[in-house]
Amino acid sequence: MKLMQRTNLSADGINKSFSRPGEHDPLKVLEDIHFEIREGEFVSILGPSGCGKSTFLNILAGFEPADSGHAACCGEHIRDPSPERAVVFQSPVLFPWLNVKDNILYGLKLRKDVRNEAEEIASEYIRAVGLDGFWDYYPSQLSGGMQQRTALARALVLRPKVLLMDEPFAALDAQTRYSMQQLLLGLWENYRHTIVFITHDVEEALLLSDRICIMSKRPGRMIEEIAVPFERPRPLSLTGTQEFSMLKGHILGRLMD
Numbered sequence: 001m002k003l004m005q006r007t008n009l010s011a012d013g014i015n016k017s018f019s020r021p022g023e024h025d026p027l028k029v030l031e032d033i034h035f036e037i038r039e040g041e042f043v044s045i046l047g048p049s050g051c052g053k054s055t056f057l058n059i060l061a062g063f064e065p066a067d068s069g070h071a072a073c074c075g076e077h078i079r080d081p082s083p084e085r086a087v088v089f090q091s092p093v094l095f096p097w098l099n100v101k102d103n104i105l106y107g108l109k110l111r112k113d114v115r116n117e118a119e120e121i122a123s124e125y126i127r128a129v130g131l132d133g134f135w136d137y138y139p140s141q142l143s144g145g146m147q148q149r150t151a152l153a154r155a156l157v158l159r160p161k162v163l164l165m166d167e168p169f170a171a172l173d174a175q176t177r178y179s180m181q182q183l184l185l186g187l188w189e190n191y192r193h194t195i196v197f198i199t200h201d202v203e204e205a206l207l208l209s210d211r212i213c214i215m216s217k218r219p220g221r222m223i224e225e226i227a228v229p230f231e232r233p234r235p236l237s238l239t240g241t242q243e244f245s246m247l248k249g250h251i252l253g254r255l256m257d
């Protein structure tokens with residue numbers, strides 16, 4: 001049983017618009033977003049394409065300011081990116097000129113507090129993501145799944161409080177995707193990160209998360225929150241049950257509203 005305590009990340013009344021080329025009125029993307037995630041919780045965000053999910057994640061990451069409203073991590077207003085909030089994107093962001101180990105070591109070497117143990121910590125995470133034996137490969141020599149595992153290790157090695165994931169497995173084939181989901185769940189159980197996970201895949205959200213937040217079409221608003229009722233571990237066979245299909249159908253219906 002995971003211990004869920006303090007609020008780790010919160011958003012209160014977030015609004016965001018973007019100016020449009022050649023148009024007078026800005027495009028309203030996010031409207032009055034309220035969101036909260038507690039320490040150690042795994043929450044997925046689902047919503048139609050273009051509804052503002054990545055924009056919201058970018059605000060939580062500190063890449064983008066909100067027009068109004070308040071986003072906070074551990075009670076502190078989010079202004080800038082921080083190593084406390086690691087981001088994993090759909091396409092793995094790796095330095096092509098560094099091998100797996102050096103990609104993972106990169107952030108650690110910038111930190112004075114762990115510099116002496118950096119190699120040891122990097123090796124632990126290389127093992128954790130199943131890349132033992134590939135530490136000296138360059139990104140171009142890795143498969144898509146292996147690149148994403150390197151990106152995941154690179155984010156996790158800094159022990160962030162929050163992991164912000166924007167469709168991290170969307171580009172992978174079904175089998176690799178399943179093994180990445182299992183890997184992520186294993187890492188989550190071990191290291192107890194707080195995870196915000198954006199996906200288009202309703203089954204993925206139901207298999208992975210404690211809670212699912214559904215957004216409306218643009219301007220994105222939070223329209224429903226669902227506590228996922230299935231016990232863990234959740235075997236793939238769960239997807240064939242009536243309760244699973246009904247919940248999936250309900251969510252798909254909300255997404256098409």
Ligand SMILES: Nc1ncnc2c1ncn2[C@@H]1O[C@H](COP(=O)(O)OP(=O)(O)OP(=O)(O)O)[C@@H](O)[C@H]1O
Nearest residue numbers: 018019027029047048049050051052053054055056
């Ligand atoms: N930097 C930007 N400048 C102008 N418009 C932007 C910018 N970033 C996003 N938008 C617009 O905001 C809207 C929401 O984009 P966003 O990427 O957040 O959607 P999304 O929900 O992540 O979609 P998808 O599911 O397709 O990834 C889109 O209409 C997009 O054109």
Ligand SMILES: [Mg+2]
Nearest residue numbers: 053054055166
């Ligand atoms: Mg997006």
